[in-house]
Structures are given as structure tokens and as C-alpha cells.
Amino acid sequence: MKNARTIAIFGVLIALALAAGLSTDRDTPPSLVPSVENTGPQGARALFLFLREGGHAVSEQHTSLDSLAAGTRTLVLAAPIGRPVSDDEVLAVERFVQAGGTLAYLSTRELGRHQAALEKWLKLEPGPLFPASERGLATDLADAGGTTVDVWLDAGPLRGLSTLRVSQDRGLLVDHPGAIPLAGLGGAVAVWRVALGQGHVYVLAGADLVENRRLELLDNVRFWSALAARGPLVIDEFHHQLAPPPPISRGIWVFAAQVLAVVGIYALSRGTRFGEPRPLLVEKHRSALEYVRSMGWLMRRSKVEKELLPELDKSLRHQLQEQLGIPPDLEDSEAARRLEQEGGVPASHYLDAKAQLTSLLAQPSVRPADFARVARLYAHLERAVAGQEATRR
Known part of the structure; x- marks a missing residue:
């Protein structure tokens, strides 16, 4: 009876191990995070390498926005959903813009879910859907699911640009005083500019302009080149990362220690006793010089x-x-x-x-x-x- 129970337990464990192994063989779906570390279609790795190899000063921000490096001219927040931007960080970003800096905020598609503090500060609301348009593309299949929007006011980084390629999704409404729509199609707005003090905030509907799959389409890359030409550009990576989990409760540690103590006492009471340790055998090997002499003797005798x-x-x-x-x-x-x-x-x-x-x-x-x-x-x-x-x- 005891042997049958042991066999059943090991059979269940082997089945669980096989199931876990088979589940890990599945292909990992491509990441949807517009991070500079993501080389997939919706990542931003291509933009980061393009700006850096073009001689622009571009870097990543892996800490809170309270600690922006001195001399930063442009801060890019590309639809972060890993952790929310806190109220204190919003105040720090506002001071940065007021002092003459530029913020490019690529809004998330789901307003009110991930970045409530930023959306409250900029007063963002969802807008109407973009109409379909394939203007400027070689074929209709060059960017399935995208649409072409027009530049209405060529100001700031949009100076000299005519069209941008974005996802055929909802536009954005900005109810902030002084907000001016710069680009869109029909009644949907894709790019807004908000003047704050000596600086500006450019609000984009979604992270489409930063994605690897659309970077080379139409005038998208020229928009980022114009921003990077102003000076050091910092891309936020801190808010793409998930917040660390809360610390484990002390009660769990106490319970784990009790379990280990019980297991140790049981092993000590039921374990097999070993005899006195035997002396260690010293194995003496032949020296390298002996091998060399033997090889020389063989070579002398060889014909x-x-x-x-x-x-x-x-x-x-x-x-x-x-x-x-x-x-x-x-x-x-x-x-x-x-x-x-x-x-x-x-x-x-x-x-x-x-x-x-x-x-x-x-x-x-x-x-x-x-x-x-x-x-x-x-x-x-x-x-x-x-x-x-x-x-x-």
C-alpha cells in the first residue's frame, strides 16, 4: 500500500513536469510595450538606434522623473503602462516644461486606466475615430490597420512636414487652456501642442509614431529628428517597468522557518548514521617531465x-x-x-x-x-x- 502511494505521487509529479515543459515550448507573443529595448513591431528600438547613430544626444531614463539629468531638452513618455506617473513626478515634469523643456507625451489608448495623474494635468479625453486613408503609401498593404493624417499647422518639430502615419484608432481631445491641434484627419486630432511657460508639451494619440513598424513611413522619423536636434533627448523607460511587489509578510517567514525546523528535526531523528570519516587518499600522478621524456624516447626509437x-x-x-x-x-x-x-x-x-x-x-x-x-x-x-x-x- 505504501509503495503504491509513493508511485502515485511520483506519477503526478512527472505529469506536472511534462505539462510545464510543454507549456514553455510555445512561442512567446511579441511585446506590445513601446520600449527602446523592444525590437518587435511595436517597440521603439529602431528610433533609439536611429537617433544615436545620427549623432544626436539620446539616452534612457531608468529612474523617477524627479531626477531628470541637467541639460535635458526633450523628455519622451511613450505610452507607459508599467507603473503610473505619480503626482510628484507630474509636478517635476511641469517645472521642467515651464523652464523651457519639451515634453512629448504619447498617450495610452485606454484613458483613465494607467496614467490618471498625467491625463488630469493635461485634461485628456478620447476623441473620434480616424477615417481610413492610404495616401503616401506604395500599396494598400504597406501598413494594414494604419491611416494617413495631415499636418495642419507646421510648427515646432512639425515644421516642413506634411503627413504622418498613425494607427486607425481614436484621436485625442485636449481641454487644456492654450492647446492647439497640429495634425489630424477629419474631426480626429493626432497631435496637440500645449504651451506652458517657456516650453511646450506635444500630446500624441497613441504610440504609433515611435513604433518600429511605422518609423520610416511618411514623415514620422523627421518629427523625431526635429525634436532630437534641439538638444539632449531622454526616453523614459522607468514607467514601462512593473512596480516591485510588496514585501513578504513577516508571518510567512516565521511559518517557513518553522517548517524548515520541523523538517530538520525529522531528518535528524530518522536519518541514517554514518561511521567515522576515513582518511583522504592522496593520489600521486606522474609529473609532466616524465611524459616529455617518454615522448622523446619514443621519437628517438621511431623510424x-x-x-x-x-x-x-x-x-x-x-x-x-x-x-x-x-x-x-x-x-x-x-x-x-x-x-x-x-x-x-x-x-x-x-x-x-x-x-x-x-x-x-x-x-x-x-x-x-x-x-x-x-x-x-x-x-x-x-x-x-x-x-x-x-x-x-
């Missing part, structure tokens, strides 16, 4: 085998075929003539080396010095054919 001599000629003829197209089965005299004609190596060099090799093959034994001499001749020929050594005259 040159005659079978190595034909391999020299075979290797050279193989190289002649690869380098100069001389067939291996060609007669030696004809091969020497073609070697001189096509490779610039005198025919006498090859014929002399082949004659010495043939003479060694006829001897009952081959001395190492004779083998080294013939091998040296063939080595010179191979290097000459390969162009690594000038032909000896």
Missing part, C-alpha cells in the same frame, strides 16, 4: 616508414589539380611542363624531387635525414605553387 614517401607526391599532385588544374594521373614529364607553363615553377625542380623520391623508394630502408631532404623539396614546391615562396632559380 621513417617508406609508405610516407608516396604521400608527399600525392599531396603535391592534389594541390596542382586544385591550384592549376593539372590532373593527378598525368605523366610526370607532362605535369612538370604544365607546372612550368602555368605556375612559373621550373620543370627541373619537380622532376628532380620526383627522381630523388623514386630513388628512396628503391632502397630497403629510408633514413630520417633522406626523408627530411625529400620532404623539404616537396614543401618548397607546394609553397611555390601556393604563391607563398618565390620560385628558386
